[in-house]
Amino acid sequence: MSHELAIIVLTVTGGVLVFAGLLFFLRPRWLLDWLKGMVVFSLILVGLYSLVIAVNLGSYQPLEGLQTVATISTKRQTEQVWRVTLQVEGGASNERSLRGDQWQMDARIIRFTGPVHWLGIAPAYRLESLSGRYTSLEQERNAPRTVISLSRKLRVDLWQLDRMFNLPFLEGVSGNATFMPMRDGATFDVRISSTGLVAVPVNDQARAAVQFWDQ
Incomplete structure (x- = not known):
């Protein structure tokens, strides 16, 4: 034209x-x-x-500043199979088996913007899953993996809808803690802020595992 x-x-x-x-x-x-x-x-x-x-x-928890949301302890069962004790803040302790060499926790975070933010509604989070990973690329591709769900599925998932359609007045953020090494007797705190998760070693076994892993 x-x-x-x-x-x-x-x-x-x-x-x-x-x-x-x-x-x-x-x-x-x-x-x-x-x-x-x-x-x-x-x-x-x-x-x-x-x-x-x-x-x-109703399925999320309020999020104010940096706060500890869970504690994870690992105990070796067999080679690359670990007994993981998960203690969620305000909840009961839960023991599960996890395969791999490292663990990671994932969460969904909702932050509010515009008029909803002006109402003073704090961000909210929901722990989604705890998963294992192998350090070997070949095992990661072919070996059995473990993913433990930490929340129930919603028929209308606001976080998922925002990722698909960019809904007004809110922002869905994907938060995950960096993969941490699983070692016998190691304990980590999982902390969350409005930007995501971070894992913090809280005993000597966990600190030694992270130090050795970083070398």
Whole structure:
């Protein structure tokens, strides 16, 4: 399309749209009915959106600053099979078997923006999974892996919807602790902030494992 033709097409299109819009004012009742319908429709959408946020927040925990959310201890069972004790803050201790040489915890974080943030609603988090990883690339590809779910699945997952459609007034953040080595008797604290997770060694076995691993 030439420059001149583009100008003509845009001019005609703009003129037709403006004229069509002005026709509403010839019948003010139509315009008022349309405006009322739009207002009602907007209220319903905002209400449904608020309900979805409220339902999802019921499965999340409030997040204020940097806080410890879990403690993980590992004990060797057999070669590359570990007995992991997970103590979640405010919850019961849970023991599971984990395969591999390292562990990682994943979480989902929701941060609020705009009007919702102005209401003073704090960010929220939900622990998602605890998984193992092998240091050998061949084992990582072919050996059995363990992923332990730490939360129930939601029919309408606000975090997942935001990742897909970039929802207004909130931001879904993926948080995960860096893979940590599994050693007999090692204990780590898992701490979380609005930007993600961090694992902190809390006893000599864990500190020695991390120091040896970094070399």
